Amino acid sequence: xxxxxxxxxxxxxxxxxxxxxxxxxxxxxxxxxxxxxxxxxxxxxxxxxxxxxxxxxxxxxxxxxxxxxxxxxxxxxxxxxxxxxxxxxxxxxxxxxxxxxxxxxxxxxxxxxxxxxxxxxxxxxxxxxxxxxxxxx
Amino acid sequence: xxxxxxxxxxxxxxxxxxxxxxxxxxxxxxxxxxxxxxxxxxxxxxxxxxxxxxxxxxxxxxxxxxxxxxxxxxxxxxxxxxxxxxxxxxxxxxxxxxxxxxxxxxxxxxxxxxxxxxxxxxxxxxxxxxxxxxxxx
Amino acid sequence: xxxxxxxxxxxxxxxxxxxxxxxxxxxxxxxxxxxxxxxxxxxxxxxxxxxxxxxxxxxxxxxxxxxxxxxxxxxxxxxxxxxxxxxxxxxxxxxxxxxxxxxxxxxxxxxxxxxxxxxxxxxxxxxxxxxxxxxxx
Amino acid sequence: xxxxxxxxxxxxxxxxxxxxxxxxxxxxxxxxxxxxxxxxxxxxxxxxxxxxxxxxxxxxxxxxxxxxxxxxxxxxxxxxxxxxxxxxxxxxxxxxxxxxxxxxxxxxxxxxxxxxxxxxxxxxxxxxxxxxxxxxx
Numbered sequence: 001x002x003x004x005x006x007x008x009x010x011x012x013x014x015x016x017x018x019x020x021x022x023x024x025x026x027x028x029x030x031x032x033x034x035x036x037x038x039x040x041x042x043x044x045x046x047x048x049x050x051x052x053x054x055x056x057x058x059x060x061x062x063x064x065x066x067x068x069x070x071x072x073x074x075x076x077x078x079x080x081x082x083x084x085x086x087x088x089x090x091x092x093x094x095x096x097x098x099x100x101x102x103x104x105x106x107x108x109x110x111x112x113x114x115x116x117x118x119x120x121x122x123x124x125x126x127x128x129x130x131x132x133x134x135x136x137x
Numbered sequence: 138x139x140x141x142x143x144x145x146x147x148x149x150x151x152x153x154x155x156x157x158x159x160x161x162x163x164x165x166x167x168x169x170x171x172x173x174x175x176x177x178x179x180x181x182x183x184x185x186x187x188x189x190x191x192x193x194x195x196x197x198x199x200x201x202x203x204x205x206x207x208x209x210x211x212x213x214x215x216x217x218x219x220x221x222x223x224x225x226x227x228x229x230x231x232x233x234x235x236x237x238x239x240x241x242x243x244x245x246x247x248x249x250x251x252x253x254x255x256x257x258x259x260x261x262x263x264x265x266x267x268x269x270x271x272x273x274x
Numbered sequence: 275x276x277x278x279x280x281x282x283x284x285x286x287x288x289x290x291x292x293x294x295x296x297x298x299x300x301x302x303x304x305x306x307x308x309x310x311x312x313x314x315x316x317x318x319x320x321x322x323x324x325x326x327x328x329x330x331x332x333x334x335x336x337x338x339x340x341x342x343x344x345x346x347x348x349x350x351x352x353x354x355x356x357x358x359x360x361x362x363x364x365x366x367x368x369x370x371x372x373x374x375x376x377x378x379x380x381x382x383x384x385x386x387x388x389x390x391x392x393x394x395x396x397x398x399x400x401x402x403x404x405x406x407x408x409x410x411x
Numbered sequence: 412x413x414x415x416x417x418x419x420x421x422x423x424x425x426x427x428x429x430x431x432x433x434x435x436x437x438x439x440x441x442x443x444x445x446x447x448x449x450x451x452x453x454x455x456x457x458x459x460x461x462x463x464x465x466x467x468x469x470x471x472x473x474x475x476x477x478x479x480x481x482x483x484x485x486x487x488x489x490x491x492x493x494x495x496x497x498x499x500x501x502x503x504x505x506x507x508x509x510x511x512x513x514x515x516x517x518x519x520x521x522x523x524x525x526x527x528x529x530x531x532x533x534x535x536x537x538x539x540x541x542x543x544x545x546x547x548x
Binding site for chain 4: 027032037063069
């Protein structure tokens with residue numbers, strides 16, 4: 001996203017999540033492992049809005065595995081909080097996709113994260129994505 | 138197990154678990170959803186000691202799905218507790234297996250549970266278990 | 275609910291869930307442990323619609339712990355399925371609440387479950403619920 | 412750890428984990444969210460071997476929250492695999508601890524990760540660690 005004034009709406013997606021009791025730890029905070037579950041859901045929804053259902057891709061032998069993750073936790077998120085999780089596609093090649101994420105509670109940014117996914121076949125070996133998933137020139 | 142004096146050692150299995158931080162809820166208790174994960178692990182270990190690796194069965198198209206569950210929580214289990222989880226085969230037919238479970242902390246019984254698993258094929262349809270899994274006459 | 279024609283709308287609650295990737299197991303099915311997380315969410319939402327926020331109750335020292343669970347799995351639920359989870363209050367005393375649950379995918383009943391919760395204080399000891407939570411005569 | 416020939420054995424800890432069924436996703440791989448649970452367990456065990464029980468620290472109002480995470484997945488880990496998870500303390504200040512992690516399956520490095528934890532009080536505000544946790548000069 002080099003031009004934040006005119007983002008391509010297909011390449012941003014925001015979803016609300018109410019933090020579940022079972023996702024919180026003895027501190028009463030959303031446990032850091034569960035953020036990745038939220039990120040995965042928003043990433044999948046972004047793909048859905050582009051016209052691709054990840055379940056169908058996987059059934060067709062096109063899998064995406066997580067290669068790299070980073071996350072910075074700025075403010076804790078608590079049980080029963082409603083947060084908006086934003087996902088952006090930052091970069092697509094023919095074999096990989098980079099996403100960035102933000103967890104927002106009202107105007108507060110609570111968390112920032114990034115991921116790199118790699119396209120693999122059912123054998124786990126890297127493959128070139130189907131053409132329809134390639135970035136539009 | 139009608140005769141507790143001479144249990145068949147293949148049909149009982151006990152494994153220790155240290156309760157993980159991420160498995161505990163804001164009360165600091167092992168969340169009730171996670172007990173099923175422990176039960177599944179002990180049930181799989183019991184099968185392994187009988188000579189069957191569930192991963193291999195599944196690769197061969199022999200799947201076991203949970204059909205029924207019951208659980209009674211008598212005492213809470215807390216973060217960092219070490220509990221022993223016991224699993225017994227209570228009944229085997231050619232299509233189903235009943236197990237019972239107990240969660241023990243030292244001499245205290247904290248939890249009792251039961252499950253019925255059904256054997257299904259990769260299509261999810263009920264199937265007769267491979268003969269080697271049948272109860273010995 | 276003895277009279278299904280005129281259910282008390284405060285005592286039934288239904289919420290949709292899209293099954294998350296991380297909640298599914300190697301069979302591609304919603305893992306049986308995660309159903310309890312869904313049930314807990316709907317139960318909490320039912321309480322919210324009655325005017326009680328479980329987070330606030332817990333902050334005030336009124337905790338509800340699960341005492342008993344039963345569940346029957348009739349049809350598997352798969353990754354990316356959208357299911358409706360229904361929760362009903364079946365019985366309330368001054369110390370316990372019984373709920374029943376159903377997981378529906380369109381017209382199909384996939385799962386039926388029940389739970390008994392007990393009210394406890396921060397010390398884990400049983401206590402009488404605050405009067406405002408008592409069943410209306 | 413500047414000198415790998417003579418590591419301080421208190422500052423490295425390795426624990427084996429058998430990958431649980433419920434931790435695996437529809438690809439049959441350990442889901443990326445669950446790695447953090449393993450890392451947390453080894454980090455806690457390392458602390459225990461230094462003489463500190465995290466449960467007791469937390470009861471005394473000394474909490475550690477995750478501030479930053481990075482992870483690179485080099486090879487997938489599968490259901491029922493036994494992996495060794497290694498954790499090292501890389502740097503301690505009076506308010507933070509940096510750890511690094513590796514997931515090993517036999518001689519293969521499957522995953523590398525890092526975390527920064529911050530010491531906070533029960534109010535979630537940063538605090539200086541108790542002196543006994545400070546790095547030995």
